[in-house]
Structures are given as C-alpha cells and as structure tokens.
Amino acid sequence: MESTESRVTMDEITALAKRRGFIFPSSEIYGGIGGFFDYGPLGSILKRNVKNAWWREMVELRDDVVGFDSSIVMHPSTWIASGHVAAFHDKLVDCRNCKHRFRADHLASLEKCPDCGMSGTLTEPRNFNLMMQTQVGAMEDAESVAYLRPETAQGIFVNFKNIYQSARKKPPFGIAQIGKSFRNEITPRYFTFRQREFEQAELEYFVPDDGNDLRAYEAWVVARKKWYSDYGVREDRLRFYELTADERPHYARAGTDVEYLFPWGWGELESIAHRGTYDLDAHMKLSGKDLTFFDEASKSKYTPILIESSAGMDRTTLTMLIDAYASESLVDEQGKESKRVVLRFHPKIAPVQVGVFPLARNKPELVERARSIEAALRPAFRTQYDEGNVGQLYRRQDEIGTPACIMVDFEGMADGTVTVRDRDSMTQERIGVDALAGFLASRLG
Amino acid sequence: MESTESRVTMDEITALAKRRGFIFPSSEIYGGIGGFFDYGPLGSILKRNVKNAWWREMVELRDDVVGFDSSIVMHPSTWIASGHVAAFHDKLVDCRNCKHRFRADHLASLEKCPDCGMSGTLTEPRNFNLMMQTQVGAMEDAESVAYLRPETAQGIFVNFKNIYQSARKKPPFGIAQIGKSFRNEITPRYFTFRQREFEQAELEYFVPDDGNDLRAYEAWVVARKKWYSDYGVREDRLRFYELTADERPHYARAGTDVEYLFPWGWGELESIAHRGTYDLDAHMKLSGKDLTFFDEASKSKYTPILIESSAGMDRTTLTMLIDAYASESLVDEQGKESKRVVLRFHPKIAPVQVGVFPLARNKPELVERARSIEAALRPAFRTQYDEGNVGQLYRRQDEIGTPACIMVDFEGMADGTVTVRDRDSMTQERIGVDALAGFLASRLG
Numbered sequence: 001m002e003s004t005e006s007r008v009t010m011d012e013i014t015a016l017a018k019r020r021g022f023i024f025p026s027s028e029i030y031g032g033i034g035g036f037f038d039y040g041p042l043g044s045i046l047k048r049n050v051k052n053a054w055w056r057e058m059v060e061l062r063d064d065v066v067g068f069d070s071s072i073v074m075h076p077s078t079w080i081a082s083g084h085v086a087a088f089h090d091k092l093v094d095c096r097n098c099k100h101r102f103r104a105d106h107l108a109s110l111e112k113c114p115d116c117g118m119s120g121t122l123t124e125p126r127n128f129n130l131m132m133q134t135q136v137g138a139m140e141d142a143e144s145v146a147y148l149r150p151e152t153a154q155g156i157f158v159n160f161k162n163i164y165q166s167a168r169k170k171p172p173f174g175i176a177q178i179g180k181s182f183r184n185e186i187t188p189r190y191f192t193f194r195q196r197e198f199e200q201a202e203l204e205y206f207v208p209d210d211g212n213d214l215r216a217y218e219a220w221v222v223a224r225k226k227w228y229s230d231y232g233v234r235e236d237r238l239r240f241y242e243l244t245a246d247e248r249p250h251y252a253r254a255g256t257d258v259e260y261l262f263p264w265g266w267g268e269l270e271s272i273a274h275r276g277t278y279d280l281d282a283h284m285k286l287s288g289k290d291l292t293f294f295d296e297a298s299k300s301k302y303t304p305i306l307i308e309s310s311a312g313m314d315r316t317t318l319t320m321l322i323d324a325y326a327s328e329s330l331v332d333e334q335g336k337e338s339k340r341v342v343l344r345f346h347p348k349i350a351p352v353q354v355g356v357f358p359l360a361r362n363k364p365e366l367v368e369r370a371r372s373i374e375a376a377l378r379p380a381f382r383t384q385y386d387e388g389n390v391g392q393l394y395r396r397q398d399e400i401g402t403p404a405c406i407m408v409d410f411e412g413m414a415d416g417t418v419t420v421r422d423r424d425s426m427t428q429e430r431i432g433v434d435a436l437a438g439f440l441a442s443r444l445g
Numbered sequence: 446m447e448s449t450e451s452r453v454t455m456d457e458i459t460a461l462a463k464r465r466g467f468i469f470p471s472s473e474i475y476g477g478i479g480g481f482f483d484y485g486p487l488g489s490i491l492k493r494n495v496k497n498a499w500w501r502e503m504v505e506l507r508d509d510v511v512g513f514d515s516s517i518v519m520h521p522s523t524w525i526a527s528g529h530v531a532a533f534h535d536k537l538v539d540c541r542n543c544k545h546r547f548r549a550d551h552l553a554s555l556e557k558c559p560d561c562g563m564s565g566t567l568t569e570p571r572n573f574n575l576m577m578q579t580q581v582g583a584m585e586d587a588e589s590v591a592y593l594r595p596e597t598a599q600g601i602f603v604n605f606k607n608i609y610q611s612a613r614k615k616p617p618f619g620i621a622q623i624g625k626s627f628r629n630e631i632t633p634r635y636f637t638f639r640q641r642e643f644e645q646a647e648l649e650y651f652v653p654d655d656g657n658d659l660r661a662y663e664a665w666v667v668a669r670k671k672w673y674s675d676y677g678v679r680e681d682r683l684r685f686y687e688l689t690a691d692e693r694p695h696y697a698r699a700g701t702d703v704e705y706l707f708p709w710g711w712g713e714l715e716s717i718a719h720r721g722t723y724d725l726d727a728h729m730k731l732s733g734k735d736l737t738f739f740d741e742a743s744k745s746k747y748t749p750i751l752i753e754s755s756a757g758m759d760r761t762t763l764t765m766l767i768d769a770y771a772s773e774s775l776v777d778e779q780g781k782e783s784k785r786v787v788l789r790f791h792p793k794i795a796p797v798q799v800g801v802f803p804l805a806r807n808k809p810e811l812v813e814r815a816r817s818i819e820a821a822l823r824p825a826f827r828t829q830y831d832e833g834n835v836g837q838l839y840r841r842q843d844e845i846g847t848p849a850c851i852m853v854d855f856e857g858m859a860d861g862t863v864t865v866r867d868r869d870s871m872t873q874e875r876i877g878v879d880a881l882a883g884f885l886a887s888r889l890g
Contacts, residue, residue: 029732159485379505383508
C-alpha cells in the first residue's frame with residue numbers, strides 16, 4: 001500500500017479537535033469568550049500526557065531538580081520587582097471615529113484607520129498592561145489590587161531561599177513548576193497558540209558563578225532538544241533559534257527560542273535563556289531580603305546564575321496534535337484509492353493507546369471476550385472499548401491516534417488469540433491473549 | 446519498643462510544613478498575601494500524588510468516566526445561570542468608627558463593634574459577592590468584566606453536549622475535572638483549609654431518569670468512602686454526614702458531606718450530592734441551547750440527573766499531612782526514652798518513597814554504591830539520596846514520611862546486600878541488592 005500525505009490546515013485541526021473531543025471553545029453555548037479554550041475528553045488526556053512527559057524528564061528522572069507549585073495570585077510587589085507593572089505592555093491605538101482599538105505594531109501606518117477608513121482619526125499609541133487584574137479582600141481600593149500571574153517563574157524566585165533551605169539543595173540545582181498563567185492579549189489567535197489563559201512548564205536552574213554557567217545553559221539546550229525528539233516531533237518542523245546579543249535582554253548571556261513550523265509559520269514553543277542574576281537581584285532589591293546562597297564549604301555567599309527553560313504546554317499540546325496529523329491517500333494492490341486521517345501520536349502521549357473491539361456487536365461471546373480483555377488491560381494502558389462496523393472502528397481510532405487496535409474474532413475465540421492492528425503500517429498480527437500485555441508493553445512503552 | 450502518640454497542633458503542622466518544604470505562605474518575602482499558599486518541593490509532590498490518586502480511581506480505572514479540563518475564566522453568563530452572580534454572597538458589616546469590616550455571621554451581635562468597642566457604629570449587613578472579578582480585552586467597561594471560576598463544575602455543565610457527543614457516551618457516565626478555583630473569602634483561615642485560591646476535583650455523573658438515580662448516588666458514596674480508606678485516612682477521624690432535607694438545596698434529593706476531624710474540629714473535605722436536573726436546566730434556560738441527551742435506542746430525549754462529587758484537593762492534601770503526623774515517645778528495652786516525629790503517609794502518596802544512604806559519607810566505595818542504587822531505583826520509585834549522621838538521616842526521613850530507607854554498609858559491600866528500614870516499625874531487614882526492586886515494589890505498590 002502506498003500513501004501520500006498532505007499538510008493540515010488550522011480549519012481542519014480545529015474541526016477535528018471539536019469533533020473528536022480534543023479542544024472546544026470555552027463557554028460555547030454562550031457564544032464563547034475570546035482567547036479561552038476547554039480541553040475535552042481526549043484533549044485533557046493528551047495535555048495531561050504532555051505535562052507528565054515534561055515532569056517525568058525534568059523532575060522525576062533527575063536528582064538535581066525539585067518540584068514546586070506556587071499560587072496564581074501573588075503579592076503585587078512581585079510584579080513591581082519583576083518589571084511587569086512598569087513594562088509588560090502592548091502599545092494600543094484608538095480610532096476616534098469608529099472607536100475600534102488596535103495594536104500599534106499591527107498597523108501599517110498611523111495615518112488611516114484600517115476598519116472605518118478615515119484618516120487622521122487614530123490616537124497616539126498608549127501603553128496597555130497585559131497583566132489581568134483582580135481584587136483580593138473585602139475592600140475595593142488600590143490596596144486590594146492583585147494580578148493573575150503572567151508567568152509562573154516569579155513564584156520560584158521569591159521562594160528561592162525557602163526552597164533551597166528546606167530541600168537542602170545547593171547549586172547547581174533546578175526548581176520546576178507547571179501551572180496556569182494569564183495575559184490579556186489584545187489579539188488572541190491561532191487556536192490555542194495565543195490564549196489569554198495558558199499553562200506553562202518552567203524550569204529555573206541555578207548554577208554557581210564558577211565559569212561553568214554557559215556550559216550548563218548548553219546542556220539544557222541539548223536536553224530540551226532530546227525531549228522533543230524523544231516524543232517524535234518531526235525534525236524538519238522544529239528549530240532552535242539562537243538569539244543574537246541584540247535580541248537578548250541586556251542581562252542575558254545567551255538565549256535560544258524553540259520554534260515549530262505551524263501551518264501559519266514558525267511559532268515559539270519555548271525559550272531557553274541564561275538570565276544571569278537578574279531575577280534574584282531584582283527581588284532582593286525590592287524586598288530587602290537576602291536570596292543569596294550561603295555555601296557551607298567555602299563559608300561564603302553568592303547570587304546563583306539562572307538558566308531558564310520556559311515552555312508553553314498548550315502550544316506543545318497543539319504541536320503534538322498538528323505534528324501527528326496526516327491525511328493520507330492510500331492505493332491498494334488492486335489500484336483502488338481511499339483516504340484516511342491519522343494522528344501519529346507517540347504511544348506515550350496518545351490519549352488512547354489500545355482500542356478493543358468484537359468483530360460483531362451482536363455476538364455476545366465476542367462482546368464479552370472483548371470487554372474482558374479491555375478491562376484486564378485498563379490498569380496498564382489507556383484503553384477504549386468500542387463496537388460497530390469494522391472499517392469505521394479502525395477509521396475512528398486512526399483519527400484519534402490510537403497506536404494499537406485489538407479485534408476479537410471467531411478464529412481467536414477458538415485458539416485464544418486476537419489480532420492486533422498497527423496504526424501506522426495498518427498491518428495486523430495474531431497474538432495469543434496471554435502474551436498480549438507483554439506485546440503491547442514492548443510496542444507502547 | 447513501645448510508643449505513645451500525641452495529636453498535632455496547627456502550629457506544629459505549619460512549622461513542619463515550612464521547615465521541610467511542604468507548604469510556604471505565598472510571596473513571603475513581601476510579607477505574604479492572605480489566603481494564598483505555595484507548595485514546596487515535598488508539598489508539590491504530595492499534592493500531585495493526591496490528585497493522581499483521585500484521577501487514577503475516578504478516571505483511569507473506570508470505563509464510565511471521561512476527563513475534562515475547562516478554562517478558569519469563562520463567559521460571564523455562566524455565573525448568571527449558575528446563580529453565583531445573584532446569590533454567592535457573604536453578608537458584611539462595617540464599623541463606621543474604626544472602619545473595620547466583619548462577616549455578619551461571625552458577630553455575636555450587631556450592637557457593638559468587637560474591635561473598637563463602640564456601640565451603634567455597625568452598619569446593616571450588606572451583600573458581598575465572593576467571586577473574584579477581572580477584565581478581559583482591551584476595553585475597560587462593564588462588557589469586559591469576567592470572573593475567576595468559584596468552582597470547576599460549571600465548565601462541565603456548559604460543555605455537556607460537546608462532551609457526550611464527541612466521546613460517544615450515554616448516561617450513566619461521568620465527567621471528571623481537577624483544577625483551580627477562586628473565592629474571595631473574607632476570613633481565610635486554618636492554613637490551607639480555607640484559601641482564596643484552591644484546587645478542586647469534581648466528578649459530575651449523569652444518570653438516566655429510570656428510577657436508579659438514588660442507587661447511583663449511594664454507589665458514589667461507597668466509592669468515595671473506599672478511596673479515603675484505601676489511602677489510609679484514619680476511620681475515627683472521618684465521617685460521612687448525611688444532609689437532612691432541610692440542609693439540602695430544594696432541588697437535591699440527597700447529599701453527604703465528607704468531613705475530617707482537624708485539630709480545630711470537623712471540616713468539610715468533599716460534598717457528594719444528588720442535584721437532579723437543576724444545573725443543566727439552568728444553562729438551557731439562559732442559553733436557549735439544548736443540553737438534553739438524545740437516546741438513539743428509544744428515539745427520545747431527556748435531561749439526565751446529576752450525581753456530583755466535589756472534593757477539595759488542598760484540603761485532602763492537608764488531611765493527609767495531619768492524618769499522617771505522629772509525635773512519638775519511644776521507650777527501648779533498656780527503658781531509655783526518646784522522641785520522634787513521623788509522617789505515616791500511605792506509600793503511594795509519600796513524596797519520597799525510598800531514602801538511600803551510605804553508612805559513612807567519607808567512604809567513597811559506600812557513597813558510590815549508595816548513589817548507584819538510588820539512580821537504579823529512581824525510574825520506578827520516588828527516591829532521595831542523602832548522607833550524614835545515621836540517626837539524623839533516619840529522623841529526617843521519618844519527618845517527611847519516607848516509608849523505606851536503604852543503608853549501604855561494609856557488610857553489604859562484601860555480600861551484595863543492604864539493610865532496608867521500615868518507617869513505622871523501625872525494624873531493619875537485610876536484602877540482596879538484586880532483590881531490592883521487587884522487595885520495594887511489594888511494600889510500596
């Protein structure tokens with residue numbers, strides 16, 4: 001069987017995501033709310049698997065990284081120290097005629113309104129802070145203003161001393177966190193790529209100032225490359241763009257943007273950065289508290305240098321969905337053409353790993369055997385029982401990216417076997433029921 | 446060895462939580478922010494384990510529950526339909542003299558201010574909505590007001606049709622979600638028990654109106670009892686309080702509060718409720734959208750009845766911490782007394798499962814063997830390497846609740862064994878290194 005593959009469009013991905021329960025627009029029955037999305041039965045598992053894969057590599061399998069989980073609402077001084085209150089802005093322009101509002105950097109010129117066409121009606125650009133505000137406590141005054149964090153990292157910085165003291169860690173060591181952040185984007189777009197509410201996975205790795213800091217940064221670039229590669233992201237759609245000195249903040253000695261080639265172009269998934277001592281310094285200055293590290297061995301204190309990896313979990317999940325997608329034209333040996341849509345998820349992140357079906361839904365002995373196989377496999381794999389037309393069953397599992405499908409048929413009832421169909425090759429093997437768990441573990445592990 | 450045990454106070458738990466890295470006050474270097482907390486290296490893993498234990502039982506091991514993950518900010522109409530905009534209030538009273546503010550239900554009388562002591566200065570109680578507000582989009586007007594969800598459940602209700610259609614599920618089936626919620630509590634208190642930002646695990650189980658709804662409710666009460674029992678919560682500190690008709694909302698046919706006996710008294714961990722068709726009805730009415738279920742078999746549509754289990758993950762994590770705590774006076778065979786603090790976590794939720802130490806830190810061959818054993822066990826268990834004074838090593842692991850500690854000594858270097866110390870009995874067994882993984886799996890599984 002030959003196959004050719006065409007690239008997916010965002011419309012196709014959005015439609016598939018809704019139809020199969022990956023991602024829905026938030027609060028759709030009320031007309032939706034721009035920049036917010038809900039993860040459906042398959043999408044919530046897919047995203048969970050992506051986050052667990054990150055956590056597994058970054059925390060569980062390492063002995064130099066500890067976990068952390070800070071609150072979304074923090075003391076407002078946090079965002080003064082970090083610079084977000086003063087400088088986390090987009091420049092906005094209003095049209096005095098049609099009252100529409102635009103991001104200044106999205107306008108070709110400030111002469112003429114792109115919506116109503118009037119010239120001379122646009123205001124000068126003014127700053128619009130992207131942090132979402134709320135109020136905490138019973139009083140409604142300036143003192144009660146708080147922010148929804150625009151990034152999780154600051155929760156780690158302000159806790160640096162609490163963490164290294166309680167965990168008895170010394171640099172080099174890292175602190176990892178996965179959690180929601182919020183940015184009041186003027187123009188949320190590209191499905192879940194630019195949302196107003198999103199989830200980040202951030203690693204803050206602190207190293208001594210002993211001349212090995214750039215080496216530590218480079219080791220993290222390598223580690224992150226390996227992560228994307230391990231989960232099967234296509235190499236020709238992924239790039240690690242090294243920032244030039246001009247593109248980096250003044251305090252950063254090095255930086256790399258990890259980008260994926262989305263249907264609309266390259267988009268950032270992650271940034272890896274050498275941030276010097278900037279973040280800890282800023283919090284020490286504003287709080288007056290000591291966040292240096294005291295080295296027992298040398299009886300001296302120093303401010304550790306920070307290497308950061310900050311990845312978007314919604315963007316990575318979207319990448320997995322788009323990267324897995326293939327719409328294939330198949331030609332069989334008789335020259336007959338057919339089409340299928342298949343998501344080639346890595347088995348570790350596929351929301352369903354094993355589909356189990358009876359050959360016929362009206363044969364109780366087949367149904368019973370299929371159900372009991374599904375139940376037996378469930379503790380070890382993400383399984384789904386289904387029944388119906390054989391061709392449709394396979395097509396449905398292909399479209400949700402299930403790597404292995406088990407069919408219970410009459411031949412297997414007689415000799416204690418089932419067929420196992422491989423999603424990618426579409427070939428089937430007959431496997432003894434006793435050997436099934438081991439066979440699947442070797443394929444899906 | 447005999448031991449007696451004394452009950453922990455909240456001050457002791459709070460101090461231990463900070464010292465060992467379970468829980469810190471949020472943004473502590475800036476003086477903190479009331480009602481918000483951060484989970485440290487051990488606490489973030491403990492809470493993660495609690496959430497995973499819930500997800501495992503409620504979603505992964507069942508074939509009638511699907512996962513979901515909706516956004517924190519939803520369309521504001523959601524909270525009109527749910528009744529939160531109109532009725533999610535505390536009654537507040539102000540003192541016109543000292544300007545202090547009180548919850549009316551916390552005051553003994555409205556005659557005299559409890560803070561400044563003046564009489565006749567308190568205002569009439571007025572409504573204060575507990576939802577935290579924010580603004581979405583570039584405009585700052587009434588149209589842009591949105592809320593941080595005060596519960597995750599509504600995200601499931603408004604998506605009910607999207608979910609059952611895409612997942613091809615029919616009642617009875619459930620939808621499960623874990624996520625952050627926010628309530629602007631006037632008086633956050635009891636450590637992480639009553640926070641302003643907290644995490645919920647909610648299961649919404651939809652059943653047909655075929656007369657089996659109360660049976661489904663009862664089955665969930667049994668399932669939830671089993672969950673707490675499986676993870677070792679002491680039976681004499683847990684109660685399932687059945688609400689009377691007067692205590693239930695008018696639409697609810699049954700309800701049970703799951704309560705734990707905290708150091709300050711009984712506190713609610715979870716509510717299990719038969720909510721009738723109230724929630725879907727409310728969203729159908731306001732949105733004008735059809736959220737009924739169409740049954741293909743009978744070609745008829747109906748509104749499913751809802752059984753809800755809503756559990757607080759921070760409260761459950763705090764329960765695990767408090768319930769595990771024991772401060773023991775030990776008397777050995779010579780009559781010598783000593784003390785130890787031990788957290789008797791269930792092995793599945795213990796943040797560290799296996800501690801590994803060399804008998805002496807200055808013996809490179811012991812250190813190397815201990816490190817290599819720790820690294821070999823790390824993919825299968827939550828491990829921690831440590832070194833130092835033997836008594837201190839055990840004490841430290843007891844205090845963070847590590848069920849098994851492995852000591853590498855000279856005898857073991859010679860014959861390929863290690864000792865494994867059991868946290869609870871404090872007895873040691875000598876185990877061959879080759880048999881270690883199997884031995885630990887049988888103890889910690």
